[in-house]
Every structure is written in structure tokens, then in C-alpha cells.
Amino acid sequence: MGIAFSNPGLLLLLVPLLGLTLLLSLAARHHIARGRRRFGLMVRMVVLSTIVLALAGLQVTLPVDRLTSVFVVDLSDSVGADGRQEAVTFVREALEEMPDGDRAGIVAFGDEALVERLPSDVQALERIASVVTGDATDIGSALRLAAALFPDETQKRIVLVSDGNDTTGGGESEAALAAARGIQVETRAVGLGDADEVIVERLDTPTTARVGEEIEAEVTIRSTVRQPATVRLFGDGVSIAAEQVTLEAGTNRFVFTTRATEAGFHTFRALVEAGRDTFGQNN
Numbered sequence: 001m002g003i004a005f006s007n008p009g010l011l012l013l014l015v016p017l018l019g020l021t022l023l024l025s026l027a028a029r030h031h032i033a034r035g036r037r038r039f040g041l042m043v044r045m046v047v048l049s050t051i052v053l054a055l056a057g058l059q060v061t062l063p064v065d066r067l068t069s070v071f072v073v074d075l076s077d078s079v080g081a082d083g084r085q086e087a088v089t090f091v092r093e094a095l096e097e098m099p100d101g102d103r104a105g106i107v108a109f110g111d112e113a114l115v116e117r118l119p120s121d122v123q124a125l126e127r128i129a130s131v132v133t134g135d136a137t138d139i140g141s142a143l144r145l146a147a148a149l150f151p152d153e154t155q156k157r158i159v160l161v162s163d164g165n166d167t168t169g170g171g172e173s174e175a176a177l178a179a180a181r182g183i184q185v186e187t188r189a190v191g192l193g194d195a196d197e198v199i200v201e202r203l204d205t206p207t208t209a210r211v212g213e214e215i216e217a218e219v220t221i222r223s224t225v226r227q228p229a230t231v232r233l234f235g236d237g238v239s240i241a242a243e244q245v246t247l248e249a250g251t252n253r254f255v256f257t258t259r260a261t262e263a264g265f266h267t268f269r270a271l272v273e274a275g276r277d278t279f280g281q282n283n
Helices: 008-027 034-055 077-096 139-147 171-180
Strands: 002-005 058-061 067-074 103-109 113-120 155-162 183-189 198-204 214-223 227-235 238-247 250-259 268-274
Touching (some): 002 008, 067 077, 077 103, 113 139, 139 155, 155 171, 214 227, 214 268, 227 250, 238 250
Antiparallel strands (some): 227 268
């Protein structure tokens, strides 16, 4: 559980108001019985505290365990028939493994984005029926549509299933906007064939942490070839860690440790830089 205030400066009113209330109560001690005076003082202090907390914009946030995922599936020509089948298989298996209480939706896209399935607890998927124009890949509009589908009071995750060939160039900015809204953005590479490619598939951090507590950020990177690379971690837009690594062909995981220095919501981002890479948009 977390507590925050939209206007914390107004909390400074609480001490003088409570002090004034106490002084007025003491001044009236000769005219009112002790029991009634104490009860009246308590009521007035509670009312004043409630008013000041309301004016300060008290917000209590509770952690939620339910997760809603929206799979954003690339059906453009660049993915190819094998890549599209790989994407459907990946989503199908993810739905079958979805825990009880979680929900998932599907957005299909190429030149335009379409809602294939609204978030629900349905765990079966035979095929993706949406038909899109495949001569372009507009990742930005697909992410924007996916971000609009989430219900309230759940954790939110977008899984982009694509080759990363963003022909419009809006994917990176929309992913950053989604992350700023508290939506976790993950990627799954499909349709790469024999191309050299590096992709950040996911970044995992705790959903909550106390001020001063150490935080582990795990970055999952997929590479089609073995090669050296630099992995960087950003916190609220500022570089906080970097590591020279060797990527193996396949899945690689790296853990960074940082510390929560301030209360509030924070955004983390991972970046990988490698020489043998075809699409930089998915890094």
C-alpha cells in the first residue's frame, strides 16, 4: 500500500490548526466538564485532520495482483508467413498458460491496427481473423490502440510480437508514452529469418519498493548471433547503469541493482547497443 498527496504543502496547515484547537479547548476548561471537553477536542481534531488531508489530496494506492495483457501482433508482409504462424503459436501458448484471474486481449496490425479480441479470460486461440494491409508496419498506432484497451484496477502489459521493422517510426515514442502511464511493454521477435538481430524482450522490476530499498532490474535480450554489446539501464530518463556484455545466440538475461531514493512512481527503460543488428527500433 502506498500513500501520496497531490498538494502536500497544505499539510503544513495541520499543526497550527490543531494547536489552535487545543488552545481554545484549554481556554474553555473552566466552563465545560472535563469528559465533554476531551470528547469535543477529539472530534474537532479528527474533523480538522480529515479536512486538511482532503485538501492536500490524500491518495491511497493498493497493489493489485491481476494482470491484463494485450498482445500486439504484426501481420505485415515483412514478417512473412512463417513469422505470422510463429506469432500465433506464441500468443496461443501464452494464453494457455495465463493464470486464473488474469485477462488478455489481441491487437493485429500492419499498415493499420485492428482489435482482434478485447481483454477477457478466454484462453483459447485458433487463429487471428483480422485482415490488415501488409505493405507497411505502423507499430506506433498499434501500441496506441492497445494502451486504450486496458481496464482499471489491474496491472497492465503490452507484448509486441513483431520483427521490429517499424516503417512509420512512431513505435519508440508510443512505447515510452505507454511506460509513462504504468504499462509494461515487452517484445517478442518473430519473422527474422537469417537476419542479424538484437532485441530487448522484457524488463522486469518490482511493482513496489520502499524508499532506500535495493531494486533488481532484470533485462531479457534475444540475439540471433553471438556478439559483444553494451546494455544500459535508465531510470526516469537518466542513465543509471551500463555494462559491457557478450550476447550469446538465443536468450540472455542481465540483472542490474539500483536503489529507490525517492517516493512516487518511477519509469525504467533498458537499451542494448550491438554492432550486428538489423532493426534499431526494438532495442
